Amino acid sequence: DAKTTQPNSMESNEEEPVHLPCNHSTISGTDYIHWYRQLPSQGPEYVIHGLTSNVNNRMASLAIAEDRKSSTLILHRATLRDAAVYYCILRDAGNMLTFGGGTRLMVKP
Amino acid sequence: DTGVSQDPRHKITKRGQNVTFRCDPISEHNRLYWYRQTLGQGPEFLTYFQNEAQLEKSRLLSDRFSAERPKGSFSTLEIQRTEQGDSAMYLCASSRYPGELFFGEGSRLTVL
Numbered sequence: 001d002a003k004t005t006q007p008n009s010m011e012s013n014e015e016e017p018v019h020l021p022c023n024h025s026t027i028s029g030t031d032y033i034h035w036y037r038q039l040p041s042q043g044p045e046y047v048i049h050g051l052t053s054n055v056n057n058r059m060a061s062l063a064i065a066e067d068r069k070s071s072t073l074i075l076h077r078a079t080l081r082d083a084a085v086y087y088c089i090l091r092d093a094g095n096m097l098t099f100g101g102g103t104r105l106m107v108k109p
Numbered sequence: 110d111t112g113v114s115q116d117p118r119h120k121i122t123k124r125g126q127n128v129t130f131r132c133d134p135i136s137e138h139n140r141l142y143w144y145r146q147t148l149g150q151g152p153e154f155l156t157y158f159q160n161e162a163q164l165e166k167s168r169l170l171s172d173r174f175s176a177e178r179p180k181g182s183f184s185t186l187e188i189q190r191t192e193q194g195d196s197a198m199y200l201c202a203s204s205r206y207p208g209e210l211f212f213g214e215g216s217r218l219t220v221l
Contacts, residue, residue, distance in 0.1 A: 034208050043113075043200050043212030044152060087151060091208045095140060096165060099151030 004088045009104040012078045020073040020103055022088030027068050032091045035062065035073045036099070037084040044087065044099070047073065083107045111135060113213035115201050121219045122191055129187045130216045134203030141184050142210060143176055144200040145169070152200055158184060191220045 005023040012018040024033070034049040048055055048062045050071075055062040061074040075082055087102040114133040122128050134141050139160050144152035155174070157165040160181040170176075173191075178184040188195055198217050202210040 032208055036210075041214075043202070043215050044210070045212065046209050049208055085151075094165075095157055095159070095204075095207045096142075096154050097208060097210065098154060099144075101151055 004090060004100055006086075006088050006100065006103045008101065009106065011106045011108060012075075012082075014080060014107055014109050015077050018075040018078045018082070018105065018107075020075075020086050020088075020105065021070065022072070023070045024088070024090055025069045027090055028092070030093055033062065033064060033068075033071050034089045034091055034097060035060070036087045036089065036097075037082075038087070038102070039081075039084045047086070049091075078105075078107045080107050080109060113201055113203050113211055115199075115213040115216045117216060118214065119217045119219075121221065123221050124193060125190055127187065127189045128191060128218060129185055130199050130201075130218075132184045132186070132201030132203075132213060134183070134201070135205075135211055136182075138203035138205045138211070139181065140204040140207070141178055142202040142204070143184070143186050144202065144212075146198045146200055146215070147196075155186075188218075191218075193220045196220045 035047040036044040038044045050062045063072045085102040085104050087099050089097045116131045141158040143155040146152040156176045158178040161178050173189045176186045198215040200215045202212040204210045
């Protein structure tokens with residue numbers, strides 16, 4: 001599986017935008033970029049995914065670099081409920097997701 | 110509630126005992142996954158079913174672990190002769206589309 005690199009932790013202020021980076025320099029042309037988050041004491045939750053183009057949904061936006069070697073998950077307005085571990089995952093044509101260590105996001109009131 | 114359901118939520122057992130976890134996926138999802146998560150780590154993939162067929166098994170899954178999905182609906186994960194190193198959260202997920210997994214809240218195992 002292609003690997004991703006994320007910062008161990010980040011801090012944000014409530015009601016401000018958050019940009020969570022992910023590097024994936026060995027991504028192949030058919031790898032999808034998935035983001036999940038895990039709130040305390042819960043299972044992971046799907047956030048968003050994309051292949052080449054930027055994607056938006058009700059939870060977040062995904063900005064993918066033109067060379068696809070990095071991507072950024074954007075939370076437009078962080079709330080205290082967004083405090084979680086965010087995982088950036090590459091998926092090939094198969095069905096399995098391989099989670100790394102993720103980024104622990106702390107949101108300050 | 111139509112989410113993924115796991116039972117039991119917590120299990121404490123003595124070393125050497127067998128334990129079984131059950132997962133009820135979202136009804137229209139044909140893909141089912143088991144993951145294991147220890148404190149401070151991301152989830153580790155254990156096994157994957159498409160309908161009743163077990164298509165992938167991680168090398169992490171020793172011969173003490175067995176998973177079934179007999180009719181393509183619910184699944185069970187059994188651990189025989191538990192060891193202290195088996196203490197973890199066991200997560201089940203289901204999906205209709207590749208990569209869009211819906212996870213349950215997990216079954217926490219403590220082996221004394």
